[in-house]
Amino acid sequence: MIRVRGLKKRFGRLEVLRGVDCDIDQGEVVVIIGPSGSGKSTFLRCLNMLEEPTEGSIIIDGVELTSPSTNLNLVRQKVGMVFQSFNLFPHKNVLENVTLAPVVVKKLDRAAAERLALELLRKVGLEDKARAYPDQLSGGQQQRVAIARALAMQPAVMLFDEPTSALDPEMVGEVLAVMRDLARDGMTMVVVTHEMGFAREVGQRVMFMDEGRIVEEGPPDKIFYRPENPRTQTFLSKIL
Amino acid sequence: MSLIFNSFPYLLGGALETIKLAFLAVLVGCVLGLVVGLGRLSGQRVIRALAAFYVDFLRGTPLLVQVFIVYFGFPQILEQLGSPVTRIPPFWAALIAFSLNSGAYVAEIFRAGIQSIHRGQMEAARSLGMTYGQAMRYVILPQAFRRVIPPLGNEFIALLKDTSLLSVIGITELTRRGQIIIASTFRPFEIWFTVALIYLALTFSISRLVNFLERRLDVADDKS
Ligand SMILES: Nc1ncnc2c1ncn2[C@@H]1O[C@H](COP(=O)(O)OP(=O)(O)OP(=O)(O)O)[C@@H](O)[C@H]1O
Ligand SMILES: [Mg+2]
Numbered sequence: 392m393i394r395v396r397g398l399k400k401r402f403g404r405l406e407v408l409r410g411v412d413c414d415i416d417q418g419e420v421v422v423i424i425g426p427s428g429s430g431k432s433t434f435l436r437c438l439n440m441l442e443e444p445t446e447g448s449i450i451i452d453g454v455e456l457t458s459p460s461t462n463l464n465l466v467r468q469k470v471g472m473v474f475q476s477f478n479l480f481p482h483k484n485v486l487e488n489v490t491l492a493p494v495v496v497k498k499l500d501r502a503a504a505e506r507l508a509l510e511l512l513r514k515v516g517l518e519d520k521a522r523a524y525p526d527q528l529s530g531g532q533q534q535r536v537a538i539a540r541a542l543a544m545q546p547a548v549m550l551f552d553e554p555t556s557a558l559d560p561e562m563v564g565e566v567l568a569v570m571r572d573l574a575r576d577g578m579t580m581v582v583v584t585h586e587m588g589f590a591r592e593v594g595q596r597v598m599f600m601d602e603g604r605i606v607e608e609g610p611p612d613k614i615f616y617r618p619e620n621p622r623t624q625t626f627l628s629k630i631l
Numbered sequence: 632m633s634l635i636f637n638s639f640p641y642l643l644g645g646a647l648e649t650i651k652l653a654f655l656a657v658l659v660g661c662v663l664g665l666v667v668g669l670g671r672l673s674g675q676r677v678i679r680a681l682a683a684f685y686v687d688f689l690r691g692t693p694l695l696v697q698v699f700i701v702y703f704g705f706p707q708i709l710e711q712l713g714s715p716v717t718r719i720p721p722f723w724a725a726l727i728a729f730s731l732n733s734g735a736y737v738a739e740i741f742r743a744g745i746q747s748i749h750r751g752q753m754e755a756a757r758s759l760g761m762t763y764g765q766a767m768r769y770v771i772l773p774q775a776f777r778r779v780i781p782p783l784g785n786e787f788i789a790l791l792k793d794t795s796l797l798s799v800i801g802i803t804e805l806t807r808r809g810q811i812i813i814a815s816t817f818r819p820f821e822i823w824f825t826v827a828l829i830y831l832a833l834t835f836s837i838s839r840l841v842n843f844l845e846r847r848l849d850v851a852d853d854k855s
């Protein structure tokens with residue numbers, strides 16, 4: 392599904408990704424952990440080309456993202472992204488947030504887009520908020536709308552960049568629950584998060600990233616409880 | 632008193648001319664400003680440089696000189712190009728010069744407005760598969776427009792006051808009409824004071840209107 396080879400990303404002189412290789416299968420849920428500044432966000436952002444890789448190749452669903460002839464707008468339709476800070480469109484209500492891209496990008500007619508949106512909003516438990524504006528919602532609700540908005544493009548892969556770390560603790564659960572359902576429905580997911588419970592329950596594989604490389608990876612229980620790499624051990628001792 | 636009373640309709644006619652010019656110029660300036668403002672943010676270096684040159688040139692030279700270039704300079708070029716029409720009517724010359732000038736200021740207003748929108752908005756839109764143009768049109772610009780209303784109002788007011796320069800190319804706007812009345816009545820104090828008050832009434836009304844619009848949109852913003 393996703394195949395990354397020799398991925399490097401430099402910002403000027405700063406080398407943030409120093410050769411990342413990984414393969415992610417269809418329906419797999421991969422959790423990425425690692426210290427701040429290790430390149431987790433940059434890696435995710437390369438997967439939908441919000442950042443242009445300096446070197447290496449990324450193939451998603453058979454499409455080589457880094458080839459100049461690739462239509463990135465088409466690729467991005469297949470790769471949904473959920474941001475730490477939600478990034479809902481504040482001038483549009485919840486329903487419009489969800490329908491905008493299907494209508495504008497896929498030229499779906501409005502009625503069909505609204506039907507789809509309402510179905511997704513039901514899935515994330517916010518059907519009754521369809522007419523509300525983002526700033527009338529709690530953080531947890533906003534993030535669930537953001538998930539519905541990304542799903543409305545019917546992506547093959549969903550990327551999550553610390554989706555719960557801007558939330559008050561009591562709202563983390565509702566967002567993780569939605570993500571859990573999504574994983575159960577077979578969505579391919581790449582999730583940057585430090586929520587151990589989620590990682591252990593839902594994640595099939597955990598990757599530990601440090602200084603721009605994937606230093607260690609494996610099943611959640613192995614990474615969390617029997618890490619082999621000293622840097623993984625140090626990191627986990629700090630956050631557990 | 633009767634002097635002011637008698638000259639008032641004539642002065643108001645000038646005020647109308649003043650508003651008409653400023654309004655049309657800001658209107659054209661907004662269209663130009665949007666294009667140039669987007670050009671300033673373009674990924675293409677050449678476009679960015681052209682847009683920057685336009686802005687720098689028009690903001691870095693006196694408006695009066697710009698009016699002279701259009702009114703006196705352009706006809707000469709037209710003549711050299713062999714155009715059958717070489718005279719540019721004062722109103723059109725003024726409108727062209729003011730629109731070009733306003734375009735430069737409005738471009739900077741739009742650029743700042745667009746840049747004030749959090750970059751997460753553009754990223755969210757692009758991550759959904761929207762093109763840059765679609766993201767601008769449906770996500771960034773609608774939010775930016777709300778923020779640029781106050782500075783656009785200021786630009787309108789500045790432009791309106793600057794129309795008093797146009798007396799020099801013979802446009803009978805408010806200031807010119809003041810001069811004409813004084814030439815026959817020799818009462819500069821009363822007349823200039825009246826002229827000033829009319830300008831004040833115009834600019835004050837505009838700023839109230841802008842405040843009103845801003846508050847209305849703020850309410851909409853609060854809701855959204
Ligand atoms: N656009 C950019 N320009 C320059 N440097 C950048 C840019 N984006 C990220 N960086 C730098 O790249 C490094 C890795 O950033 P990244 O956001 O990928 O880390 P992260 O692992 O997601 O960290 P965190 O846990 O804090 O989110 C950091 O040192 C950051 O300052
Ligand atoms: Mg990050």
